[in-house]
Amino acid sequence: MNENIYLPKLAKIIKIKQEVSGSRPIKTFRTQFLESSDFSHRSGQCAMLSVLGKGEAMISISSSPLEKDYLQFSILKSGRVTTALHEMEEGDIIGIRGPYGNHFPIEKWKGKNILFIGGGIGLAPIWSVLQTARAKKADYGKLALIYGARTSNDWVFKEELQELKNEMDIHLSIDCEEEGCNEFVGFVPQNVADKKPSPKNSISITCGPPIMIKFVIEALQELGFKDEQIYTTVENKMKCGIGKCGRCNIGKHYVCKDGPVYSWAELKTLPQEY
Amino acid sequence: MEKILTKKEFPSWIKNLKSFNVYGPVKKDALWEYERIQDPDKLDLNFKNTVLSPKKIIFPQREVILDFNHKKKGKPEIQEALPEETKNVIFGVRPCDARALTLTDKVFEEEPGDKYYLRRRHQTVTVGLTCSDPPSENCFCTSLGGSPHSTEGLDILMTELNHKYYVHSFTDKGRELMKAASDVFKNPSEKDKKDLKQVHKESEKKIKRQVKELSKITDKLKGMFDSPFWDEESMSCLKCGICTYLCPTCHCFDISDEVLSSSPLKGQRVRTWDTCQFPYFTMHSSGHNPRPDKSSRLRQRILHKFSYFVDNYDDYQCTGCGRCISKCPVDIDIIEVLEKVKDYE
Numbered sequence: 196m197n198e199n200i201y202l203p204k205l206a207k208i209i210k211i212k213q214e215v216s217g218s219r220p221i222k223t224f225r226t227q228f229l230e231s232s233d234f235s236h237r238s239g240q241c242a243m244l245s246v247l248g249k250g251e252a253m254i255s256i257s258s259s260p261l262e263k264d265y266l267q268f269s270i271l272k273s274g275r276v277t278t279a280l281h282e283m284e285e286g287d288i289i290g291i292r293g294p295y296g297n298h299f300p301i302e303k304w305k306g307k308n309i310l311f312i313g314g315g316i317g318l319a320p321i322w323s324v325l326q327t328a329r330a331k332k333a334d335y336g337k338l339a340l341i342y343g344a345r346t347s348n349d350w351v352f353k354e355e356l357q358e359l360k361n362e363m364d365i366h367l368s369i370d371c372e373e374e375g376c377n378e379f380v381g382f383v384p385q386n387v388a389d390k391k392p393s394p395k396n397s398i399s400i401t402c403g404p405p406i407m408i409k410f411v412i413e414a415l416q417e418l419g420f421k422d423e424q425i426y427t428t429v430e431n432k433m434k435c436g437i438g439k440c441g442r443c444n445i446g447k448h449y450v451c452k453d454g455p456v457y458s459w460a461e462l463k464t465l466p467q468e469y
Numbered sequence: 470m471e472k473i474l475t476k477k478e479f480p481s482w483i484k485n486l487k488s489f490n491v492y493g494p495v496k497k498d499a500l501w502e503y504e505r506i507q508d509p510d511k512l513d514l515n516f517k518n519t520v521l522s523p524k525k526i527i528f529p530q531r532e533v534i535l536d537f538n539h540k541k542k543g544k545p546e547i548q549e550a551l552p553e554e555t556k557n558v559i560f561g562v563r564p565c566d567a568r569a570l571t572l573t574d575k576v577f578e579e580e581p582g583d584k585y586y587l588r589r590r591h592q593t594v595t596v597g598l599t600c601s602d603p604p605s606e607n608c609f610c611t612s613l614g615g616s617p618h619s620t621e622g623l624d625i626l627m628t629e630l631n632h633k634y635y636v637h638s639f640t641d642k643g644r645e646l647m648k649a650a651s652d653v654f655k656n657p658s659e660k661d662k663k664d665l666k667q668v669h670k671e672s673e674k675k676i677k678r679q680v681k682e683l684s685k686i687t688d689k690l691k692g693m694f695d696s697p698f699w700d701e702e703s704m705s706c707l708k709c710g711i712c713t714y715l716c717p718t719c720h721c722f723d724i725s726d727e728v729l730s731s732s733p734l735k736g737q738r739v740r741t742w743d744t745c746q747f748p749y750f751t752m753h754s755s756g757h758n759p760r761p762d763k764s765s766r767l768r769q770r771i772l773h774k775f776s777y778f779v780d781n782y783d784d785y786q787c788t789g790c791g792r793c794i795s796k797c798p799v800d801i802d803i804i805e806v807l808e809k810v811k812d813y814e
Binding site: 273431446 | 539
């Protein structure tokens with residue numbers, strides 16, 4: 196055991212994109228390690244990002260493992276570390292350690308339709324698996340995305356979503372009516388009920404605020420999705436990333452190592468602690 | 470190796486341990502604490518229980534894990550701040566506190582291992598002391614598979630026999646420590662061996678408090694997550710966290726950055742003990758908190774120790790030292806809580 200599990204590797208921010216502005220801003224950061232690294236992740240995993248002097252925050256990796264040139268993180272400005280990240284500029288250096296946690300069992304889903312359902316910043320954790328499925332399109336059935344946010348300004352990856360419209364069904368939503376926006380008005384679970392995706396030979400992956408996840412799962416069950424067909428990725432406050440600091444547990448599970456990806460069949464057996 | 474050491478000769482043993490940092494119970498303001506000792510006479514083996522367990526020597530309440538500095542326009546530098554390579558010995562370790570180390574070992578040894586903890590653990594020799602009389606009225610080690618003369622987690626166990634100690638080493642580390650002063654030790658007589666057995670037997674009988682049928686409680690806890698029981702039991706809790714602060718098995722920690730100078734940036738990444746009894750322990754930056762009240766946090770403490778840890782590491786995360794009972798300002802008594810679980814309908 197020579198590795199120091201708390202020692203981050205330095206990485207340069209090579210690109211910053213303002214995804215969402217306003218009071219709940221989101222930025223996407225692309226980073227490259229300064230020195231060659233054996234960092235290798237799978238879709239669904241997270242990394243601990245460091246801003247020296249501010250601390251660390253666990254962030255899901257939003258780029259696909261197929262993307263070898265950079266690691267991407269889409270981050271909502273929320274706490275101490277994410278606020279510091281939002282103040283950084285291209286060329287600045289952060290620390291990264293990880294990757295942590297389990298991953299989406301995408302290899303097992305070959306031949307199946309995949310339905311992605313996201314709310315707000317919750318699209319970031321599923322963006323990686325969406326990009327992998329898209330790149331290996333021939334391996335999967337129909338891909339579709341149902342995604343919503345408070346307003347059209349709050350959607351992340353706006354340009355990418357426009358491009359994706361040529362490749363897969365994309366159903367966007369906003370919470371309240373907006374002038375000039377013709378997308379579905381209502382919450383994400385209502386959009387799911389409205390679009391009636393078929394459970395036949397399908398897997399659904401959902402991520403968003405806890406309350407959205409809860410109602411999306413109910414909507415999916417209503418449509419006939421079985422617990423094993425519903426996947427989600429959860430989060431809890433984390434410090435170590437390796438099941439030692441003791442705070443991210445849901446019952447006996449540590450989200451940082453036993454999660455963050457769960458099928459509803461697994462998650463429903465755990466206590467409601469997320 | 471089993472030897473006899475007279476109490477008079479005990480300081481000579483310590484004096485011979487020149488290459489070691491020696492720790493042991495020291496009396497201060499009517500309380501005992503484990504401290505580094507220069508003068509062997511300061512070491513007081515006639516102690517009741519120490520406020521904190523010797524866990525604090527292996528896993529300090531605050532430790533710097535990384536040093537960093539970042540000059541503007543330069544590349545940041547991050548250095549690991551590993552514990553100094555030393556040889557440590559802790560005298561007067563209570564068997565319950567030694568067993569507690571075997572439990573924190575499970576957490577920090579699990580891959581990927583924690584270098585900081587493991588280095589301190591490996592370079593420390595633990596010398597236990599049999600509790601011939603229970604050091605606290607709330608001792609309940611025998612309910613958890615331990616005993617006042619348990620050797621788990623110890624390199625050496627000393628047992629007081631009137632004016633002398635029966636010194637028994639079980640590991641290479643322990644034998645080496647005894648060899649450092651081999652001339653102060655004598656071979657035990659048959660009577661010494663008989664006396665030892667008697668003291669050990671008596672010591673178990675003196676443990677008055679107990680939890681019965683713990684495995685039944687563990688089974689019962691599995692179905693009690695949503696029970697109103699936790700509201701009732703936590704009603705008087707002040708959320709002070711002393712129960713976890715004093716616990717020899719609690720391992721939860723925080724990692725935070727401390728800035729020493731802002732321009733150029735210089736600072737330390739620090740690990741500190743943390744507690745599941747505080748709201749910020751689990752609060753998301755959004756304000757959402759999966760364990761928002763004292764009821765859910767008492768439940769976490771009990772379930773971690775008597776359910777989750779059992780599932781994950783096949784052991785209870787409690788060794789019955791009784792500190793959380795003795796020092797709780799509102800008399801929340803973990804033995805009573807567990808007993809009530811058993812009868813709860």
